[in-house]
Amino acid sequence: MTTITDHLPIDVQGLRKTYGDFAAVDHLDLQVRPGEVFALLGPNGAGKTTTVDMLCGVQRRTGGTVSVLGEDPHHDSRQWRNRLGVVPQNTGDYLNLTVREVVEMFATFYSDPIPTDELISMVGLTAKAGAKTNALSGGQKRRLDVAVGVVGKPELIFLDEPTTGLDPQARREAWDLVDYFRELGATTVLTTHYLDEAETLADRAGVIAAGRMLAIGTIDELGRTAGYSANVTVTDLEGVAGVIPSDLGVLEPDARADRRGGVLIGTDQPTAVVERLTRLAREQGFGEIPGLTVSRPTLEDTYLRLIQREDAQR
Amino acid sequence: MTMTSSRPTTTASSAPPAPAHRPLPGLWRTSLARSVSELRVFFRNPQSVVFTLALPVILLMIFGSIFSGKIEGTDTDFKQYFVAGIVAAGIMSTAFTGLAINVALEREMGLIRRLAGSPMPKASYFVGKVVLVLVTSLLEALILIALGTALFGLDLPSDADHWIAFGWIFVLGTAACALSGLAYTALIPSANSAAAIVTPPFLVLQFISGVFFPFNQLPEWMQTTAGIFPLKWMTQGLRYVFLPDGFSAVEPGGVWNLPLIAMALGFWVLLAGFLTAITFKWRGPKVR
Secondary structure, three states: OHHHHHHHEEEEEEEEEEEEOOOEEEEEEEEEEEOOOOEEEEOOOHHHHHHHHHHHOOOOOOOOEEEEEOOOOOOOHHHHHHHHHOOOOOOOOOOOEEEHHHHHHHHHOOOOOOOOHHHHHHHOOOOHHHOOHOOHHHHHHHHHHHHHHHHOOOOOOEEEOOOOOOOOHHHHHHHHHHHHHHHHHOOEEEEEOOOOHHHOOOOOOEEOOOEEEEEEEEHHHHHOOOOOOOEEEEEEOOOHHHHOOOOOOEEOOOHHHOOOEEEEEEEOHHOOOOOHHHHHHHHHHOOOOOEEEOOOOHHHHHHHHHHHHHHHOO | OOOOOOOOOOOOOOOOOOOOOOOOHHHHHHHHHHHHHHHHHHHOOOHHHHHHHHHHHHHHHHHHHHHOOOOOOOOOOHHHHHHHHHHHHHHHHHHHHHHHHHHHHHHHOOOOHHHHHOOOHHHHHHHHHHHHHHHHHHHHHHHHHHHHHHHOOOOOOOHHHHHHHHHHHHHHHHHHHHHHHHHHHHHHHHHHHEEEEEEEHHHHHHOOOOOOOOHOOOOOOHHHHHHHHHHHHHHHHHHHHHHHHHHHOOHHHHOOOOHHHHHHHHHHHHHHHHHHHHHOOOOOOOOO
């Protein structure tokens, strides 16, 4: 039997992690395909790190079935670790060792490591190769973390917020590294707060909140997950709800920080919506509809809507 | 987005085809890498060198200069008695105190988590610690013995028997202290509190195990309590090595009792090794 699922690097069914009554991860399903970059998105405390920790064998799951590179992470075999790269969320410290010494030591543990100097150059630390790690800046330490995580030329890489704390330049370099491993055929799972990072890097993404997968799909698919092909937004217009019937569009407060107080209308008929808004604006004495935008939903729109809806339910 | 409903069954047949990998590096190579790393980190850190190695040396200098007179019922200078005891305490300082603090720190710095995430054989971490502790403890012992001989009238043994005894007492004592230190890290909540939690047992055991006071003059309940722990057996063994044979008259039972010393230290190696095996955490809330 040769179906695509036979080769899924990650296949998770009903994954759960509970602490007493609290479910950090709640019946989560996840399939990651070979060679893709998968982004796990969600607010702080959504369960992203707990999920990744369970997949790379750092935390034990309460329930569900998990296959990572064809193995249950509980088995934790050396051969399995040899094929896996993990960059944890917390930045590591190595006291009085130099960058090169740290990378060299970790390289010793793998069967086919990336040559040390090549890797150090890939993460942009060549100038610091001989420097003690405690003399590195936060961003440089994070890059060393990435080097330590991928030194074994992994087939599957977990990056838990790899670019948090990096300056824009260093972030680009980290992105290049993800592309490098994509070209090698590796599969990458990354958690991130940055939606632009997911949009740039990821083939597919999942949005998780309160331990549950709210939506999963390609970045384009996720843009449509909110259910409408267009977003119309206005600000400072009274009585919008009265002119947009529910079969024409759905109103939500505009969640973007710079447009607080505005209204966002998800619709498949943007022209009809704008017509009605135009009438409403004229009635209120506006020549132009205040703050009008019409756009295709982005990952950010979907993300904010999903998170908002989730918050409203709790 | 739903794919086919069949699931991999985690057997070899359904696992992704593993590319032809070179064999994993052997235990010797990974242990060597860890050992080199351990020694580099230790000797490059002035704090660890000073606090771990220098404290017993300072104590030797202070108390070696204060203590005077013979030990009651013997011809032996208390200074010599103290030097033998402080060598044992020095071994405990590097192997127990130093190691427990070191592991608590590595747990918090993310090193243990990253090693656990790599294909390093778990044993290599412990081999690295053993090498570190043997090297530092031996260095500590040699410094104390050298100072004791030069300044406080310690006589070095002249025959092979005593040096052989020194060898096995050193190795068993170091192993017992190191494994106890590893097991003891389970009680340390964070690196901040490590020194505060590790120091009391070390301090108390020094007072009741025949380092600062002649063991035979301690109350019997204190002697019994000390007899439960390794330090008392290490000081007794090192007194055999460094003090005149006649001194055994004031030892418990009037004999050196080397077999019992070997058994007691061997028992602690096994017990602490077992405790380490069941309590050492590669992951969990304390491992960042």
